[in-house]
Amino acid sequence: MERGSPFETGTSSEGELLVSFKAPITFENAAEIWEGANNLIAQNSNGSFVLDLSRVTRMDSAGVAFLRLFQRLCRRRGVRFRIQSAPPSIERFLDFFERDEPAQGPPSPPKGSPVARLGAFLVGRAAELQEFADFCRSFFSVAARALRRPGRFRWRESLYYLQLAGADAMTILFLITLLLGVVMAFQAAIQLKQFGANIFVADLVSLALARELAPVFTAMLLAGRSSSFFAAEIGSMKVGEELDALAVMGFNLTEFITLPKVLALMIVAPLLTMWANFAGIIGAIGVCGVSLDITPYAFLHEVFTAVTFGDIAGGLLKAEVFATLIALVGCFRGFQTTMGADSVGRQTTAAVVSGLFLIIFSDAILTVLFYLLGW
Amino acid sequence: MTTPTAPEDRYALCVQNVSLGYGEKMILENINFCVEHRQIVTVLGGSGCGKTTLMKGLVGLLEPAKGRFEVYGKDISALGQGGSFDWVRKRTGVLFQSGALIGSLTLAENVALPIREFSNVPGDMVEEIVGLKLAMVRLGGYGGYYPAELSGGMKKRAGLARALALDPNILFCDEPTGGLDPIIAAQIDNLLLELNHLLAITMVVITHDLPTIMAISDRSIMLDADARGIIASGAPQQMENSSDPRVYDFFHRQAPRARL
Numbered sequence: 001m002e003r004g005s006p007f008e009t010g011t012s013s014e015g016e017l018l019v020s021f022k023a024p025i026t027f028e029n030a031a032e033i034w035e036g037a038n039n040l041i042a043q044n045s046n047g048s049f050v051l052d053l054s055r056v057t058r059m060d061s062a063g064v065a066f067l068r069l070f071q072r073l074c075r076r077r078g079v080r081f082r083i084q085s086a087p088p089s090i091e092r093f094l095d096f097f098e099r100d101e102p103a104q105g106p107p108s109p110p111k112g113s114p115v116a117r118l119g120a121f122l123v124g125r126a127a128e129l130q131e132f133a134d135f136c137r138s139f140f141s142v143a144a145r146a147l148r149r150p151g152r153f154r155w156r157e158s159l160y161y162l163q164l165a166g167a168d169a170m171t172i173l174f175l176i177t178l179l180l181g182v183v184m185a186f187q188a189a190i191q192l193k194q195f196g197a198n199i200f201v202a203d204l205v206s207l208a209l210a211r212e213l214a215p216v217f218t219a220m221l222l223a224g225r226s227s228s229f230f231a232a233e234i235g236s237m238k239v240g241e242e243l244d245a246l247a248v249m250g251f252n253l254t255e256f257i258t259l260p261k262v263l264a265l266m267i268v269a270p271l272l273t274m275w276a277n278f279a280g281i282i283g284a285i286g287v288c289g290v291s292l293d294i295t296p297y298a299f300l301h302e303v304f305t306a307v308t309f310g311d312i313a314g315g316l317l318k319a320e321v322f323a324t325l326i327a328l329v330g331c332f333r334g335f336q337t338t339m340g341a342d343s344v345g346r347q348t349t350a351a352v353v354s355g356l357f358l359i360i361f362s363d364a365i366l367t368v369l370f371y372l373l374g375w
Numbered sequence: 376m377t378t379p380t381a382p383e384d385r386y387a388l389c390v391q392n393v394s395l396g397y398g399e400k401m402i403l404e405n406i407n408f409c410v411e412h413r414q415i416v417t418v419l420g421g422s423g424c425g426k427t428t429l430m431k432g433l434v435g436l437l438e439p440a441k442g443r444f445e446v447y448g449k450d451i452s453a454l455g456q457g458g459s460f461d462w463v464r465k466r467t468g469v470l471f472q473s474g475a476l477i478g479s480l481t482l483a484e485n486v487a488l489p490i491r492e493f494s495n496v497p498g499d500m501v502e503e504i505v506g507l508k509l510a511m512v513r514l515g516g517y518g519g520y521y522p523a524e525l526s527g528g529m530k531k532r533a534g535l536a537r538a539l540a541l542d543p544n545i546l547f548c549d550e551p552t553g554g555l556d557p558i559i560a561a562q563i564d565n566l567l568l569e570l571n572h573l574l575a576i577t578m579v580v581i582t583h584d585l586p587t588i589m590a591i592s593d594r595s596i597m598l599d600a601d602a603r604g605i606i607a608s609g610a611p612q613q614m615e616n617s618s619d620p621r622v623y624d625f626f627h628r629q630a631p632r633a634r635l
């Protein structure tokens with residue numbers, strides 16, 4: 001036997017292979033013992049074993065697990081196996097576990113084939129779209145009802161979200177759209193310089209911002225910051241059974257939870273869009289002043305002749321539509337949270353992804369619509 | 376460095392002059408008690424008296440504002456991360472009030488977590504041990520379930536299985552029978568007693584379940600919110616007849632009589 005082995009082998013009076021343990025069988029040495037025992041069985045695959053436990057003073061769960069695994073392995077290999085002279089304390093310990101022979105619990109839920117899962121996925125997405133449409137419809141009917149009773153509306157709640165989605169987002173939005181203005185002015189300048197049409201940089205940047213980029217970037221920021229916030233907040237409430245509690249107290253969840261959030265985003269979106277317009281123009285003015293020799297006065301003069309009220313209003317209308325969709329989808333995803341483990345995280349991600357998709361999707365529709373209407 | 380008369384020879388756990396609280400707000404002040412090896416000590420008291428707070432201190436989650444917690448003679452707040460910290464961690468099992476199972480793991484994975492982390496037993500043995508532990512709390516066959524798919528009582532039992540995963544020397548339980556039906560509760564009581572006898576596990580059990588208190592306590596400690604400390608300690612059979620109305624009312628399940 002090699003040195004330090006946890007057991008000794010010999011031959012019993014009946015000619016069986018006698019394995020006597022020298023020390024406690026515990027978590028500390030169970031791995032080593034199990035390995036040694038595997039080797040023993042491999043070497044004596046048609047003998048029979050006697051495990052002598054007389055010197056085992058202590059045993060923990062790992063020891064019990066070892067004996068069970070050993071027994072099972074012997075049975076599988078057709079090797080006979082028995083335990084002898086276990087001290088009474090060990091005997092009692094083994095009995096304790098014997099009594100609790102694992103009951104047959106219910107089987108784990110089935111997983112299904114890949115094709116079935118793909119099918120279920122597609123059906124699930126379609127159903128989700130339908131659900132979202134229903135969610136929006138019920139929101140608007142509740143909102144219409146609530147507008148007739150403004151006294152009941154939870155204004156304080158909305159103020160909180162105004163601060164969160166609006167005021168708190170101003171710095172980062174300013175930075176983003178300032179840099180956006182800088183980048184656009186540079187790109188435009190490179191092209192327009194060739195034609196000596198430097199001043200049209202102002203037209204291009206301001207129109208693009210007002211009609212398209214300011215609302216889209218604002219909406220994207222709202223999707224990333226606020227839609228995810230709503231989804232996570234509602235999701236945690238769902239997991240904590242807070243939503244159930246509100247429901248049984250008779251609150252309308254749409255009115256209580258969704259309305260203040262959607263309203264807050266609808267209020268902040270146009271304001272933030274104007275803020276984004278402002279920041280983008282500042283960035284562009286900076287670039288034009290430095291590299292194109294256009295004075296701020298000349299730039300602004302050009303902006304005010306190029307950009308009409310309709311351009312600004314169209315952008316604000318877009319922002320309004322985006323914000324409504326983002327807020328709704330954030331809340332919708334929050335309500336979709338299940339009790340499952342990673343559900344809040346999943347729904348938060350889904351809120352942002354759905355939000356971004358809805359922004360681009362509705363932007364495409366609105367742009368075509370504005371074109372057809374000649375705005 | 377330990378002398379034969381050092382308290383750690385007799386006590387598994389000592390709370391010395393501890394004040395505990397959240398920020399400035401003290402919940403418990405100047406607490407002293409020790410738990411002998413192999414003893415089951417129950418911590419009693421009404422809701423909000425600081426039982427969970429005390430347990431957070433005992434397991435090292437909450438730093439005492441004053442005093443020290445000693446486990447096997449080691450000051451747990453001075454342990455830091457690493458060697459001795461792991462030494463104590465491996466020997467301590469904790470059952471939290473809500474079960475505190477990791478939601479993204481199945482029951483079996485939850486129970487296997489400390490085994491894989493703190494021991495080197497091979498995979499099939501881990502599974503075997505997990506099976507034993509789940510069967511012990513009558514959850515055999517539920518290994519593949521996620522915590523979200525279980526009832527509150529089942530989660531608590533699974534939490535107990537996880538706390539017992541490494542055969543700890545000391546087990547802390549926060550309301551192990553709270554929210555369980557009387558039959559399962561009695562089974563848990565018996566399980567704790569058997570573990571105490573067979574594996575010599577020292578236990579600190581927080582509970583306000585009278586049958587549990589009577590069934591398992593070697594000694595009880597009663598906390599009180601207003602006193603911010605221990606108002607009684609001893610065998611529950613004696614505390615039952617206490618002359619202190621706060622203790623008497625607790626044991627006889629009656630509302631305090633209006634004082635004239």
Ligand SMILES: Nc1ncnc2c1ncn2[C@@H]1O[C@H](COP(=O)(O)OP(=O)(O)O)[C@@H](O)[C@H]1O
Binds near residue numbers: 397421422425427429
């Ligand atoms: N994280 C915390 N921050 C501040 N106060 C807390 C916190 N947790 C509990 N408390 C306060 O500590 C007191 C005791 O709480 P706890 O220990 O949970 O009581 P219980 O005996 O019911 O387990 C309560 O008054 C509670 O308000």
Ligand SMILES: [Mg+2]
Binds near residue numbers: 549
């Ligand atoms: Mg508590």
